[in-house]
Amino acid sequence: MSEKTIAFIGGGNMARSLIGGLVADGHPPAALRAAEPDAERREALISDYGIQGFEDNATAVRGADAVILAVKPGELAGVARQLGGQIRDQQSLVISIAAGVRSPNIAEWLGGDVPVVRAMPNTPALIQTGATALFANPSVGPEQRDLAETTLRAAGMVVWLPDETQMDAVTALSGSGPAYFFLTMEAMQAAAERLGLDSDTARLLTLETALGAARMALEASEEPALLRRRVTSPGGTTAAALAELEGGDLAGLYERALRAAAGRAHELGDELGAQ
Ligand SMILES: NC(=O)C1=CN([C@@H]2O[C@H](COP(=O)(O)OP(=O)(O)OC[C@H]3O[C@@H](n4cnc5c(N)ncnc54)[C@H](O)[C@@H]3O)[C@@H](O)[C@H]2O)C=CC1
Ligand SMILES: O=C(O)[C@@H]1CCC=N1
Numbered sequence: 001m002s003e004k005t006i007a008f009i010g011g012g013n014m015a016r017s018l019i020g021g022l023v024a025d026g027h028p029p030a031a032l033r034a035a036e037p038d039a040e041r042r043e044a045l046i047s048d049y050g051i052q053g054f055e056d057n058a059t060a061v062r063g064a065d066a067v068i069l070a071v072k073p074g075e076l077a078g079v080a081r082q083l084g085g086q087i088r089d090q091q092s093l094v095i096s097i098a099a100g101v102r103s104p105n106i107a108e109w110l111g112g113d114v115p116v117v118r119a120m121p122n123t124p125a126l127i128q129t130g131a132t133a134l135f136a137n138p139s140v141g142p143e144q145r146d147l148a149e150t151t152l153r154a155a156g157m158v159v160w161l162p163d164e165t166q167m168d169a170v171t172a173l174s175g176s177g178p179a180y181f182f183l184t185m186e187a188m189q190a191a192a193e194r195l196g197l198d199s200d201t202a203r204l205l206t207l208e209t210a211l212g213a214a215r216m217a218l219e220a221s222e223e224p225a226l227l228r229r230r231v232t233s234p235g236g237t238t239a240a241a242l243a244e245l246e247g248g249d250l251a252g253l254y255e256r257a258l259r260a261a262a263g264r265a266h267e268l269g270d271e272l273g274a275q
Helices: 012-025 039-048 057-061 071-090 102-110 122-127 142-153 164-175 179-192 199-219 222-233 237-247 250-273
Strands: 008-009 032-035 053-054 067-068 095-096 116-120 130-136 156-160
Touching: 008 012, 012 032, 012 039, 012 122, 012 130, 032 039, 032 057, 032 071, 057 071, 067 071, 067 142, 067 179, 067 199, 071 095, 071 102, 071 250, 095 102, 095 142, 102 116, 116 142, 116 164, 122 130, 130 164, 142 199, 156 179, 156 250, 164 179, 164 250, 179 199, 199 222, 237 250
Parallel strands: 008 032, 008 067, 032 053, 067 095, 095 116, 130 156
Antiparallel strands: 116 130
């Protein structure tokens, strides 16, 4: 694991997940920094992970090899404009995890020809099972590309996108995706409770089933559709359930959900890029 200094601007949910993943992967906590205005969040990061915490963004960024912009999309322009001069002087790599906001806008706010990697991670990064897509602008050199990849790989798997426009679809799929699975778990548990199971049993069986299915789909050489058919005995219980899910147009529902998320990411890019 690299010992490069990485400064997070914003120490909220996603920064915490990435910091947790980096520390668990062996990145020295002393080489990790977070600038977070909320004292409670900042102190929690310091005490939970032993990293350095700062109230002031510019102090956190001083001398950092990479600066991860982990504020809400609407805060990004202000933060980038504030830190651009310093980042250009010390030639740090900038990694933005903000949904929707496009790399040419980020580079412009930073003041010009700055290496920017856009990343779309997800919260399972906290337990090193994250999935991240990366896109590098033309100013990112091979060493900085490696630094971005190593940093995000500490939190799980990484793919590079050849085309930044694909980032909206990735945001809809894997960025927001954990929430879709959590909602499914909530719905399955609640349904099982209504069928008469106590909540602990319903919860445990729901979560273990989700884990088993995900691991099987990842580790098996067969497609999920084939794995599904193996569970589904003709005229049996699974067929009865799947008929309900298909009757409710589950596939169409997912398509509409992902289109809504990708559309929102695109809208954010348009709205915030015009600042
Ligand atoms: N939560 C998620 O699952 C994912 C979030 N993202 C992106 O990550 C970014 C952060 O999202 P979350 O962590 O969920 O939000 P959050 O609200 O939990 O974290 C943002 C943090 O930034 C801090 N902050 C606000 N203004 C600041 C400033 N000027 N300087 C320094 N820090 C400042 C806030 O106090 C807050 O703790 C967003 O841009 C989001 O699109 C990307 C992938 C997944
Ligand atoms: O909901 C959001 O906007 C962020 C981006 C992907 C996951 N959370």
